[in-house]
Amino acid sequence: MKFTWFNLMPWPHLPEDFREKHRSVWVDIPSSLYDPKKGHEVYNTYLDQLEYADSLGYDGIGVNEHHANAYGLMPSPNIMAATLARRTSRAALVVLGNSIALYNPPIRVAEEFAMLDVISGGRLVAGFPVGTSMDTNYAYGTVPALTREKYAEAHELIMRAWAADEPFAFNGRYTQMRYVNCWPKPIQAPRPPVFIPGGGSIETYDFCIENDYAYSYLSFTGYKRAQLLMDGFWDRVDEMGADRSPYRAGFAQTICVAETDEEAKELYAEHVNYFFNRCLHVYPGYGDAPGYRTIKTIKKGALSQYTRSSLGALGKLTWEELVADGHIIAGSPETVVEKMKELITGLKVGNIFCLLHVGNMTNEKTRLSTRLFAEEVMPKLQNMWPEWEHDERFWIHPMEDARQTSVPLAATGGAE
């Protein structure tokens, strides 16, 4: 199993009446709600937590990309990963990912990812999302019906740039370059492991399976709701004649660990409520720009979380209902181990993106939950897929004798 500690980096200071006063946490949320001086504390606390996760033995630490979004404060995940590359020396840097349709020219991604891989000694996991409609179409202005072909072209350019030993010309519809010449190149040759976030577009299944990329379902609705979608993925794996390595797939899960089930509710319920009520308050008109999904995917009816009216209803659920329906996995280490086993075997996934910071959770609580998961839960989940123990296609291959960077602040105990 590979556990990646993931922080969405939400803005923790959304007002009580946010839902009533504003229609969306994303795209048109007024930036007057952001306070840069408080933001200084927020960013540094979140980065400390990622370093702390590295020190506790998580396999990966994860960052992602969103725009005009108050629950995801990382317009540039590569800046975050760059700070982590210098202050950690063991965990994979899971950048999930760069929305390659939004970089002009997208060779920029090949270059920056290569820089991260080189600085970190070969610890980069390279994520290539198509990007949500909110980010890609509404916030960044990409034409919805052309998003996927722009993405495909950018992907081709990046992979060719990494693989090539000589400059070459690239005549695309969206990018034309007379001299494609990627300096530096990544340590992990010909490419770092690639993760593709997906939300139910069936074209993405095939793309991952054909290229040995890990399909990563980043849902906020929990593992029980994910069953149909992940079954669809594994059916497609079988149809295409690929092997069933669990490392082909990953899942993001909100997890809250305390000493007891009761304590979990007491400590974390308010923060979970903040997440579902304020962070996921997205105006449905931004959910799915017409043309963003292919007709084939719409016909299949397996649409992402944002198109379901049920998402808005999550904020109304009680703690007990959220736990019972698997939207969150919460409780004592024993409870969490049992539920995690259900998730891992049910969805057949080898990669878990652990959402252990939730909403406006305080630093102390985040570290408690993070430590308990690392010490009491992770060790009991290590041997879930013994037959695939040596499958190295989907994870990092750091160089030997990479430089050990300075001891992270978090490991000195300074912030605890």
Add this chain to the structure above:
Amino acid sequence: MNNLTIESRMVDIGTQDRGRAPVEVCEAGQGPDLVFLHGAGGLMPNDRFFLALAEQFRVHAPLLPGYGNSEGEDALKDMLDTTLHTGDVIDALGLTGAPLVGHSMGGMIAAELAALAPNDVGQLVLIAPAGLWLDEHPVEDLFAKLPFELPALLFHDVALGESLMTAGMDLEDPEFLAEFLIISARRLGMAGKILFPIPDRGLSRRLYRIKAKTLILWGANDKLINPIYGDAFAAGIANSALKVIPEAGHLVNQEKPAALVDAIATLVNAG
């Protein structure tokens, strides 16, 4: 009103061997030929404006790929592709030179065509056309609207809008909704290639090329594209006149079909 019915046929645009799909053309009426280019919402069922036009003209309304049975939208990536495709369709119909009428997105395509091929378009009618952008009067974002928000955005008479836009729809029926989602994604997916995120593909730099005698029509209460854009089109097209229709919104053609047809007939009959 006579008992006109709208007929539809598939027209080969002569390039099937290059992978271009035939297009659906809706037609009705007797009289001089006239080409109508629909807006981003497509033709309505028993379209009131179409039928009113057909009382005086032989109306030919090609459906843009992505609309109705017209396919091949994947091959159309941008404004030039779309404009040339429309020109090809009009050519295939043998209607080059016929009066050209376009509403909203269709008005944008008509204006582009008249600018691109100024000697092929003699009479041009632009009904609340898209295609320009004024920072002081941003066009509303049609692509971030929920279905229930549309009547108030598109109509002066919101009750009329609601009854027209939901005619024949059962929004409680999941199967209908699924079908509606597909139709809407096809249509607006195509429309987005020339309208998203800002409906400006450089037309302002080309308006001067239009030689056609041009009539610009606008609903006085257009909440999608402010009627002030009518002045911008009139200023950009040499031989043009603007007529603002009171008590009408962006779908002025559905709200005031008779007034529009009168104005169009006057233009066409003046030769």
